[in-house]
Amino acid sequence: MKRVAVVSRAIDPAALIAEVQSPEFGAISLFVGTVRDINDGRSVTALDYSAYVAMAESELSAILADAEIKFGVTTIVVEHRIGALSLGDVSIAIACAHPHRQPAMDCTRFVIEEIKKRVPIWKREHYADGSHEWVDPMRTGEATV
Amino acid sequence: MSMVTVQLFASYAEAFGESTLKIPIDNARTVADLVRSIRSLPCGQSLPASPRVAVNRKFASDEQLIRTEDEIAVIPPVAGG
Numbered sequence: 001m002k003r004v005a006v007v008s009r010a011i012d013p014a015a016l017i018a019e020v021q022s023p024e025f026g027a028i029s030l031f032v033g034t035v036r037d038i039n040d041g042r043s044v045t046a047l048d049y050s051a052y053v054a055m056a057e058s059e060l061s062a063i064l065a066d067a068e069i070k071f072g073v074t075t076i077v078v079e080h081r082i083g084a085l086s087l088g089d090v091s092i093a094i095a096c097a098h099p100h101r102q103p104a105m106d107c108t109r110f111v112i113e114e115i116k117k118r119v120p121i122w123k124r125e126h127y128a129d130g131s132h133e134w135v136d137p138m139r140t141g142e143a144t145v
Numbered sequence: 146m147s148m149v150t151v152q153l154f155a156s157y158a159e160a161f162g163e164s165t166l167k168i169p170i171d172n173a174r175t176v177a178d179l180v181r182s183i184r185s186l187p188c189g190q191s192l193p194a195s196p197r198v199a200v201n202r203k204f205a206s207d208e209q210l211i212r213t214e215d216e217i218a219v220i221p222p223v224a225g226g
Binding site: 033049050051052054055056058059080091092112115116117118119120121122123124134135136137138139 | 152154155156159199202203204218220221222223224225226
């Protein structure tokens with residue numbers, strides 16, 4: 001079972017855990033990304049995400065197919081939120097389930113790293129000084145942290 | 146004249162003040178031609194020399210051929226997660 005979604009509502013990580021849970025799995029790995037208050041040394045007050053939704057969902061599906069080939073993980077759910085988010089809000093949740101922990105954890109790491117490279121979603125940060133800017137991870141160094 | 150419709154997003158849409166552009170197919174036979182044509186427009190220099198371009202929702206090479214019915218998008222640096 002695999003499911004991907006770009007959503008405009010709050011993400012409930014517990015719901016993703018429930019969705020992948022099954023007696024056959026001894027491990028569920030969950031990654032939750034949240035809105036941070038500092039980026040590249042600047043004080044962030046809020047942000048908004050936008051997406052090329054059709055391609056984002058198709059790239060997410062392609063990543064999950066790659067993850068299955070690489071780690072043998074067949075049960076994965078990914079939700080990415082778009083729209084206006086506040087500090088602390090969940091922007092993304094990834095749940096991977098597998099009989100054993102290592103593939104589940106490796107798969108989760110792989111999925112978030114691939115998302116950061118190839119899923120057409122963009123982030124505009126709003127700063128304490130009233131300015132705002134589209135984030136370019138290659139420029140800010142966020143790609144490596 | 147047949148035109149190609151190009152979708153713009155995020156910083157690129159902001160730079161052009163538009164979410165779509167129409168480019169004559171004669172100036173956009175390949176992805177590289179398309180990028181050259183867009184960069185020659187007013188505000189075109191806000192696009193890098195080799196931006197990522199998607200054709201029918203997949204990242205495309207510079208050499209990929211373009212047809213008028215293709216779904217084309219220029220993809221700014223992604224920042225999901």
